[in-house]
Amino acid sequence: MTPSNESVIAVLRQLVQYTKLEDGQSQSFRTRAYEKAIEVIAASSESVAGLSISELKKIDGIGDSTARKIVEFSANGTIGKVERLKKRFPPTMLDLMRIPGLGPKTVLLLQDRLGVVDVPGLTEAIEKHQLASLPGLGAKSEEKIAKAISLLGIHSNETRTPIAEAMDIARRVVAELEGVEGVLTAEYAGSLRRHAETIGDIDILVTAETDSPVTKRFVTLPGVTAVLGSGSTKASIVIDDQMQVDLRVVPEAAFGAALMYFTGSKAHNIALRKRALDRGLTLNEYSLSEIGSGTVVAASTEADIYHRLNLVWITPELREDTGEISAAESGSLPRPISVGDLRGDLHVHTDWSGDGRSTMVEMLDGAVLSGLDYIVITDHAENLAMNGLSRERMLEQRAVIEEMRPRYRPLTILHGAELNIAADGSIDYDAEFLADFDFGVASIHSHFDLSPVDQTDRLIAAIHNSAVNVIGHPSGRMIGRRPGVRFDSDAVFEAAASTGTALEINSHLHRLDLQASHLRRAVETSEVMFAISTDAHHTSAYSNANWGAAQARKGWVPLDRVINTLDTPTFLDWAGRKRNS
Secondary structure, three states: OOOOHHHHHHHHHHHHHHHHHHHOOOOOHHHHHHHHHHHHHHHOOOOOOOOOHHHHHOOOOOOHHHHHHHHHHHHHOOOHHHHHHHHHOOOHHHHHOOOOOOOHHHHHHHHHHHOOOOHHHHHHHHHOOOHHHOOOOOHHHHHHHHHHHHHHOOOOOOOOEEHHHHHHHHHHHHHHHHOOOOEEEEEEOHHHHOOOOEEOOEEEEEEEOOOOOHHHHHOOOOOEEEEEEEOOOEEEEEEOOOEEEEEEEOOHHHHHHHHHHHHOOHHHHHHHHHHHHHOOEEEOOOOEEEOOOOOEEEOOOHHHHHHHOOOOOOOHHHOOOOOHHHHHHHOOOOOOOOHHHOOEEEEEOOOOOOOOOOOHHHHHHHHHHOOOOEEEEOOEOOOOOOOOOOHHHHHHHHHHHHHHHHHHOOOEEEEEEEEEOOOOOOOOOOHHHHOOOOEEEEEOOOOOOOOHHHHHHHHHHHHOOOOOOEEEOOOOOEOOOEOOOOOOHHHHHHHHHHHOOEEEEEOOOOOOEOOHHHHHHHHHHOOOOEEEEOOEOOHHHHHHHHHHHHHHHHOOOOHHHEHHHOOHHHHHHHHHHHHOO
16 A cells, blocks of 8 residues: 555654754754655645656655655655664654754763663753763753753653644544545544644544454554554554554444544543433443433434534534533534634745745745735744844845735735844834834744743733734744743733734644633633734645644634734734834
8 A cells, every 4th residue: 555645754754853863963964855855745735655766856855865765665664764773763862852952962962971862861860960061061051951851841751742743643644544445534533633732642533344454454554663452443553653543443323422532531521421411311432322212312423412412513622621511502602713714824934034945936826725815924034043034135025025916916915024022022123124014923032041020021022012913922832842931921911902912823733822721811811812823934834724723722712803814904904003003
């Protein structure tokens, strides 16, 4: 069976991480080549597995070395280099590279000097103050690394995986299983479907014809490193030495009940079962049935089950038993936001930025294909030394955008910038230069270790700047990699609401910033507006809007509190009010 594009991407991502260790640096010619191929494949609707080396090399972004590895993977289900590097570098070393302050060079130093290859070993070395004696580190670095481990919640028994990595695995498994003969539907469930930030293991539900070889195929998927159990209707594997994935094959007629049961949460399910009992019904993973007669009342869809319990369908992200059932009963649940509600994207990069991967034309074409009415180009500003644009480059870009506008009508293109919020809350450029932009997003990219009081003052200062329409990824967190800055959320929400400044819901799965608890608090205590933006650096990232919408749903955000659901004239009026103040 030909591997899916998702499986090809997954093995190339492994290759990137192990090559970083082999090269001893985060960026090298080889890692950049693999990363470019990943982006190309992610943006492609055509399967790359099964293509010849010459056919692959015709695809812009895939070179000879990468093409050979894709062909090898398509034929063997593995890449020899990855397997060799796994023997040299234990997979746990990849976990170390997620910790702020530990790049490939330092991780290799830990292995060489201290024999440290995992988080428990690192924790023990810190307790013994062994890092302080290593070249390039010292006592201060040791303290910072210890603090990062604590703030990220990484412990010796930690087994949870950041949502971005878990989602990659789940989507790849689902894509593989959908291609198996006799499979009717395949969907992930559990905490991943509830859009939790970190995931313990992945549940996959499948409906299939009785003679489908789905469980046999499941235990031989690309990347399977252990089979924990296998039967005719369920199986369990470990994939990529990283994550347990459980498969359950259920009857098509019971798919809704099973999906609800395995999605959870446990507390939500208990509350629903009690509600069912109060109505003379019993609810389990097979059906909603009458007590006594056993007559099935609903089973095939979740919506039917909720309806028979006198509830509207509750979106999976809300199923935590935190008031969603009573809200569904009273009709006060916010209408779930979907990607189709988003009229514009307010945070988009191009290759004018040092970290942008797609051209201006490609990003604008992608906006049109995504059905957007308006888009804001927000490449990095001058104070971000590695990636930012000087004033001269910004003016050049503005002229290019002006030339392109007629070609892309009716798409409205705004020229903005992602401005950097300095430690004192100031931003790039002077007020006169900033006034000529159409839009401004201001974000934290540095000084993550300031006190909560200083971070609060810093954010509020940027919020009060008339050139700032949106605060991008407000906490600056990277899930599982970097804790967000701590600030007085109520004070920031109040300042944003009073100045007409929106707070971003960053759609990238590594960020999901603001986090759901902050969103719900903001909705309940203020009138602040939000912007669901992709922060896209490549055309493939436009699809991240799905995760931003899911994050908004998890935070109970109503549709009328999201500025980029507005039509173009209303949105432009909103943006202009603050800039003209």
